[in-house]
Amino acid sequence: MNSFLKATGFTHFLLEKFLRSGEIVIDATVGNGYDTLFLAQAVGASGLVYAFDIQENALQKTKILLEKNNCLQQVNLIHDGHEKISQYVREPVAAIIYNLGYLPGGNKEIITKGETTLLSLQQGMELLRSGGIISLIVYPGHPGGKKEADLLEQYLTSLSPRIWQVMKWSRVNGDRVKAPCFLCLHKS
Amino acid sequence: MNSFLKATGFTHFLLEKFLRSGEIVIDATVGNGYDTLFLAQAVGASGLVYAFDIQENALQKTKILLEKNNCLQQVNLIHDGHEKISQYVREPVAAIIYNLGYLPGGNKEIITKGETTLLSLQQGMELLRSGGIISLIVYPGHPGGKKEADLLEQYLTSLSPRIWQVMKWSRVNGDRVKAPCFLCLHKS
Numbered sequence: 001m002n003s004f005l006k007a008t009g010f011t012h013f014l015l016e017k018f019l020r021s022g023e024i025v026i027d028a029t030v031g032n033g034y035d036t037l038f039l040a041q042a043v044g045a046s047g048l049v050y051a052f053d054i055q056e057n058a059l060q061k062t063k064i065l066l067e068k069n070n071c072l073q074q075v076n077l078i079h080d081g082h083e084k085i086s087q088y089v090r091e092p093v094a095a096i097i098y099n100l101g102y103l104p105g106g107n108k109e110i111i112t113k114g115e116t117t118l119l120s121l122q123q124g125m126e127l128l129r130s131g132g133i134i135s136l137i138v139y140p141g142h143p144g145g146k147k148e149a150d151l152l153e154q155y156l157t158s159l160s161p162r163i164w165q166v167m168k169w170s171r172v173n174g175d176r177v178k179a180p181c182f183l184c185l186h187k188s
Numbered sequence: 189m190n191s192f193l194k195a196t197g198f199t200h201f202l203l204e205k206f207l208r209s210g211e212i213v214i215d216a217t218v219g220n221g222y223d224t225l226f227l228a229q230a231v232g233a234s235g236l237v238y239a240f241d242i243q244e245n246a247l248q249k250t251k252i253l254l255e256k257n258n259c260l261q262q263v264n265l266i267h268d269g270h271e272k273i274s275q276y277v278r279e280p281v282a283a284i285i286y287n288l289g290y291l292p293g294g295n296k297e298i299i300t301k302g303e304t305t306l307l308s309l310q311q312g313m314e315l316l317r318s319g320g321i322i323s324l325i326v327y328p329g330h331p332g333g334k335k336e337a338d339l340l341e342q343y344l345t346s347l348s349p350r351i352w353q354v355m356k357w358s359r360v361n362g363d364r365v366k367a368p369c370f371l372c373l374h375k376s
Contacts, residue, residue: 002319002353002374004205005353005355005372005374013205017192017201131190153360156360156361157360157361157364158361159361160361161361161362161363164361165190165193165359165361165362166359166360166361166362167193167357167358167359167360168356168357168358168359168360169355169356169357170355170356170358171353171354171355171356172341172344172345172354172355172356172371173344173345173346173347173348173349173352173353173354174349174353174354175349176345183360184193186190186193
């Protein structure tokens with residue numbers, strides 16, 4: 001399978017079109033840190049990445065990854081839940097990445113939940129500048145994942161197309177039920 | 189709306205990742221010629237584009253567009269239906285573009301039909317080389333369009349994921365029923 005056709009590779013492929021050096025962005029779910037690194041490299045040393053995770057070990061590993069790639073200086077690692085974004089970020093942002101579910105290789109019982117993800121997303125939508133983009137990867141395959149995916153999609157379906165363009169990148173054949181799906185919100 | 193988030197702009201955005209100079213590709217539905225021009229520029233003077241349309245005026249306008257852009261030499265304009273692709277093309281191709289429905293600005297009663305599109309697609313799938321990509325834009329908004337979209341998606345859903353990765357780019361909010369949708373098939 002071509003990696004960038006997958007939901008995860010697709011995020012970077014799409015966001016590259018929107019990100020410029022010097023911008024302020026958010027990684028709402030640090031996890032293994034690959035999205036944080038991608039954002040840090042995209043905005044460069046003159047930019048700023050706010051990066052949230054509730055798991056200390058995720059932040060520690062990400063710190064090492066960023067140091068190795070000379071990107072730590074432009075990242076603000078925050079040990080808190082992403083439903084508190086607006087307590088930490090008070091300026092317009094160009095992009096926000098959500099990679100939901102559990103930490104790969106970590107405790108699979110610690111998962112993002114639809115209610116808190118939605119709270120976070122609504123704050124993120126307020127913070128997003130015009131022309132900005134929010135991406136979400138949702139995983140319907142694990143316990144609780146389907147519920148989160150349904151709640152999010154129900155909410156996104158209701159958004160006014162005058163302000164929000166919401167698009168979805170999803171699998172058509174094979175195991176559609178378990179395949180991750182990519183959602184993005186573009187603000188007019 | 190950001191133009192490349194639309195199904196039409198999205199085709200070029202995605203296919204740019206797959207096309208290299210010197211390759212052989214197919215535009216199965218010339219229409220206004222914008223996809224033909226895109227393909228001709230992507231494969232360059234050392235490449236070859238087979239371009240099909242059943243409407244002579246579509247081919248005439250496209251010929252002028254290609255001449256203006258110094259791309260006519262690498263395009264083989266064919267006045268025939270795309271369900272006869274395999275009569276004209278006998279070598280492996282890297283990409284095929286379908287932009288279904290009717291000719292913009294033309295006779296809206298001359299539309300592509302699910303049955304012939306499917307015949308063409310199956311021939312195209314045989315011709316496609318490993319690692320190649322087929323893109324389809326379907327328009328459920330016009331009479332007959334929904335039927336064609338349903339037929340195609342039903343067929344694509346049944347394809348083996350060991351050979352084919354089929355993905356869809358679709359609108360989540362606003363007028364989802366009428367919005368065009370982008371489908372792509374990647375061959376392993």
